[in-house]
Structures are given as structure tokens and as C-alpha cells.
Amino acid sequence: MIRIDSLTKRYGDLAAVDDVTFTALPGRVTGFLGPNGAGKSTTLRVLTGLAVATSGRATVLGRRYADLPNPGLEVGVLLDASAQHGGRTGRETLVLAQRTMGLAPARVDEMLELVGLTRTEGRRRVRDYSLGMRQRLGIATALLGGPRVLVLDEPANGLDPAGIRWMRDLLRGFADAGGTVLLSSHLLAEIETIADDIVVIGHGRIVASGTKSDLLAGAGTLVRADDGRGLAAALVAAGHQASLGPDGTVLTDADPATAGRAAFAAGLAVTELRAADGAGLEEMFLQLTADDQRDPALARAAAPATTSGVPS
Numbered sequence: 001m002i003r004i005d006s007l008t009k010r011y012g013d014l015a016a017v018d019d020v021t022f023t024a025l026p027g028r029v030t031g032f033l034g035p036n037g038a039g040k041s042t043t044l045r046v047l048t049g050l051a052v053a054t055s056g057r058a059t060v061l062g063r064r065y066a067d068l069p070n071p072g073l074e075v076g077v078l079l080d081a082s083a084q085h086g087g088r089t090g091r092e093t094l095v096l097a098q099r100t101m102g103l104a105p106a107r108v109d110e111m112l113e114l115v116g117l118t119r120t121e122g123r124r125r126v127r128d129y130s131l132g133m134r135q136r137l138g139i140a141t142a143l144l145g146g147p148r149v150l151v152l153d154e155p156a157n158g159l160d161p162a163g164i165r166w167m168r169d170l171l172r173g174f175a176d177a178g179g180t181v182l183l184s185s186h187l188l189a190e191i192e193t194i195a196d197d198i199v200v201i202g203h204g205r206i207v208a209s210g211t212k213s214d215l216l217a218g219a220g221t222l223v224r225a226d227d228g229r230g231l232a233a234a235l236v237a238a239g240h241q242a243s244l245g246p247d248g249t250v251l252t253d254a255d256p257a258t259a260g261r262a263a264f265a266a267g268l269a270v271t272e273l274r275a276a277d278g279a280g281l282e283e284m285f286l287q288l289t290a291d292d293q294r295d296p297a298l299a300r301a302a303a304p305a306t307t308s309g310v311p312s
């Protein structure tokens with residue numbers, strides 16, 4: 001289990017992470033979702049002891065990362081696949097980690113095989129690896145010590161579609177076997193296909209979190225009319241929460257039939273009406289995390305779908 005508790009990390013005046021609290025549970029894949037600069041990497045860096053928190057606490061399996069005697073045996077970490085030493089071969093990279101962790105040498109070849117790097121590729125220098133191959137090597141290093149927890153920052157970067165499917169299956173299997181997976185991404189679609197629980201961060205703050213199904217179920221209804229502003233006002237006047245998105249669609253917490261009736265009562269012709277589902281989640285993600293598009297009404301509309309943390 002991973003616990004992030006009232007975590008704040010400041011760089012001068014900037015609160016890169018601002019009072020963030022959430023939990024990643026065993027047996028589940030938790031997606032940590034946010035746009036560029038939202039504070040995902042900073043949170044993961046504090047969690048893995050690479051940055052010091054200004055306040056609050058981050059623990060893995062009940063302890064701070066720095067207090068784990070042989071961390072690689074407890075938690076596998078991949079924060080930046082391109083940061084691996086370019087002058088070493090993939091195999092050497094794994095051998096070094098294997099010796100540092102005090103593992104049997106056979107683990108190296110097992111891991112190369114597991115991540116789909118051939119013997120020939122294992123003998124090539126990392127500087128000659130594609131980004132996708134570096135991700136695979138990074139995942140091999142993370143899994144080497146047989147940890148119960150995985151922390152991955154944008155692990156799908158550089159992977160081709162088959163690679164993404166491979167990684168998804170690998171992480172699913174890891175969680176199904178009782179492991180805890182926390183992975184970050186700025187891509188909703190990626191998180192949506194892989195995660196059981198989703199934590200959305202924007203401008204250093206958690207803006208929504210819960211199970212994926214809760215977030216999807218609470219995504220509401222998307223309605224469009226020629227007069228979007230009038231439509232949003234009519235829905236609010238009828239007692240619903242509604243917000244006008246940048247593309248003219250209105251996201252409301254009313255069900256589709258109720259939203260359609262409210263528009264009809266206001267004399268507005270509806271040109272599109274559907275359950276928001278994933279589109280609603282995307283809309284919510286975009287609006288809750290982008291300063292210039294943020295709309296307090298939408299934040300309120302999203303509120304019933306959110307919880308203070310991933311349910312335990």
C-alpha cells in the first residue's frame with residue numbers, strides 16, 4: 001500500500017504539490033492523472049526519497065522510502081527511463097541492480113525475458129536503445145527484486161501499441177497477484193484502460209479521486225444546443241448543476257431525459273444528448289485541470305463523483 005498524506009512540496013513560491021492526500025491499495029492499479037506540470041512527478045519523487053517534502057508524509061508499506069533497508073525488494077520504481085546510464089549495456093544495468101540488491105544472478109536473464117528484450121538486445125548499450133526499449137529495461141529493473149509495490153512515472157512513453165498492451169497486461173497481472181501499482185500519466189485514455197482507481201491532480205491539488213466506475217458513473221450528461229449559455233442557465237434554473245465547456249457542450253448532473261425536458265421547457269432545440277461516460281471524464285479532466293478553462297460550476301457538478309481519497 002502507498003499512502004500520501006497531506007503532502008506539500010514547495011519550490012520557492014510555487015507549491016508544486018499542495019496538500020495532496022490519497023492511497024494506492026494492494027490488488028489495484030491506481031492511475032495518477034494530470035496535465036503537464038500538475039505535480040505528478042514531484043509527488044512520486046518525494047514518495048521515492050528523491051525530493052524532500054515541505055510538509056506531510058509519503059509512505060510505502062507503512063514506511064518512508066528512505067527507511068526501507070533494501071528498497072528494491074519492496075518497491076520497484078521507474079521514474080525516468082531515459083535517465084539510465086547510456087554507456088552500459090542493458091544486461092550490465094540489470095547485473096548492477098541484481099548485485100546491489102543481493103539477488104541470484106539468474107534473475108537478470110529472467111527479467112530480460114519477461115520484458116521481451118532479446119539476448120542480443122541485452123548486450124547493446126543503452127544509449128542505442130529506443131525509448132520503448134529503455135522503458136522495458138526500466139520495468140525489468142523495477143521488477144528485479146520481486147517487489148510488492150510498483151511506482152511508475154509515465155511508463156507507456158515511447159511504447160508502441162503492442163508494447164502498451166504488453167505493459168497493461170503485466171501491470172494487471174501484478175495487481176491481480178496482490179501487488180500495488182501506482183502509475184502516472186497525462187493521458188486520460190491510457191489511465192482509463194488500465195486503472196481501477198484514479199486520482200486526478202491539477203496545479204498541485206487533487207481535483208477528483210475514486211474508483212474508475214464511480215468517476216464514470218458520476219460523469220453526468222452531455223447536452224448541446226445552439227444557445228449553450230442559455231441551456232446551462234435553464235438547467236441551473238431547473239435545479240441542476242451545469243457547466244458550459246469550451247466546445248459549447250454543457251455537462252450536467254441531470255440524467256439525459258431530465259436534461260432534454262429542461263431544454264424543451266426553455267424552448268431550446270437540443271442537437272446532442274448523451275450520457276457523458278468517458279467523454280464526461282475527459283471533459284472533467286480538461287476543465288478541472290486547466291486554469292484557463294476551469295469552471296467552478298463544473299467542479300461542483302463533478303463533486304458527487306469524488307471522494308476524499310481512493311476508498312480503502
Ligand SMILES: Nc1ncnc2c1ncn2[C@@H]1O[C@H](COP(=O)(O)OP(=O)(O)OP(=O)(O)O)[C@@H](O)[C@H]1O
Pocket residue numbers: 011014016034035036037038039040041042043186
Ligand atoms: N526542481 C524543481 N525546481 C523548481 N520547480 C520545479 C522543480 N521540479 C518541478 N518543478 C515545478 O513543479 C511543478 C510540477 O512539476 P512536475 O514535474 O511534478 O509535474 P508533472 O505533473 O510530473 O508534469 P509532466 O506530466 O510534464 O511530467 C511544475 O511547475 C514544475 O516546473
